[in-house]
Amino acid sequence: MEINIQTQIWEENDKIAEQMSKKWRAQGTFVFNLLGSPGAGKTTFLETTLDILKGKYRIGVIEGDLFTAQDAQRIEAKGIPAVQVNTSGGCHLDSGMIKDALERFDNPEFDLLIIENVGNLVCPAEFFLGEDAKVTLLSVTEGEDKPLKYPLIFKESSFIGITKSDLLPYLKYDLSKVEKDLRDLNPKGTIQKISSQTQEGMQEWIQWLTDQIDKKKSEPV
């Protein structure tokens, strides 16, 4: 019985996600779902990204979190419209939450919509939100075993950022093993070392992102 209900939940989720995906295609909005462990550096990465892209595109952010509104406040402080979605303890966002969140923007027509998911390497990977790409951050302080321990999320990501690379000199960390495991799981995705402190990799990330935004805008509906 439990399995059937889970299947129903996924089917219902995917139906709404497909509707939104269609709408975003018509609007030319590129949407990415930002994933990673608690503390992988998602919000800081997002802040740096917004500092660079602000004024160049119409951007909106949906911030998923269990209880607090801290992250949306950090984004709004940048002058970017942000809507907070609280899951009240739930470990992931679903497409119904995103649909409701969109209605809370004054003007929800964006070139770029970013959805920062709940910090978690498991459940968020299982719920499609209608996004064009999953972007997953994995910090070097999390240890080398994470790609093989949480394969689904890394398999499904179009861009994987290996964050906090500025801490590598202070860690025992076999970066080449992590890169190899990620590549084995995901032969096509972009894998990039990132540091929000030193800005390592940010140029490559912004290049990747703007390519996606421009491509989406120019695609026929």
Place this chain on the structure above:
Amino acid sequence: MEINIQTQIWEENDKIAEQMSKKWRAQGTFVFNLLGSPGAGKTTFLETTLDILKGKYRIGVIEGDLFTAQDAQRIEAKGIPAVQVNTSGGCHLDSGMIKDALERFDNPEFDLLIIENVGNLVCPAEFFLGEDAKVTLLSVTEGEDKPLKYPLIFKESSFIGITKSDLLPYLKYDLSKVEKDLRDLNPKGTIQKISSQTQEGMQEWIQWLTDQIDKKKSEPV
């Protein structure tokens, strides 16, 4: 309908957990549930703990993970009996899994049983496994906002280890804020800075743990 099923799942979980708790009381086994984000340092902390306590107590370890058996192999390399439980993508252990895992030990009578849960700050906090204590690790690289973002797990923990303290010199991290937020959430629990690299806090942790083990052994059934 979904909510009722969730309540049923919890009731069934708690029933089995209570049975095991009773059994462990009769055996004088102290049991802790080790929690934390992916990469908080749980398995390394466990390895260090086992190096110190090995030979002094009869110890068993249950390792929860989504797919791999890497962690159980790391524990068995220490000569400690370990059983791997794979959740096949599930984000937490439940008491039924622990009951089954116990049957896989040659001799499941321990002074100390350690259950390393799936790396996650959300779901594992919601499932009681019959343990005496929850021990939660939070690494300094995860950022200062985690206690308020994941309050349940920190509220329920008897011991909170702030790990990777050797990295503090290289981070912008307001330790006193984190300690204050933890203390506000959890006035009674022990909060301890820990480093598996420098051994900071390990003596205090081992003292706390052995006190619990000895107390449990001496308690009347």
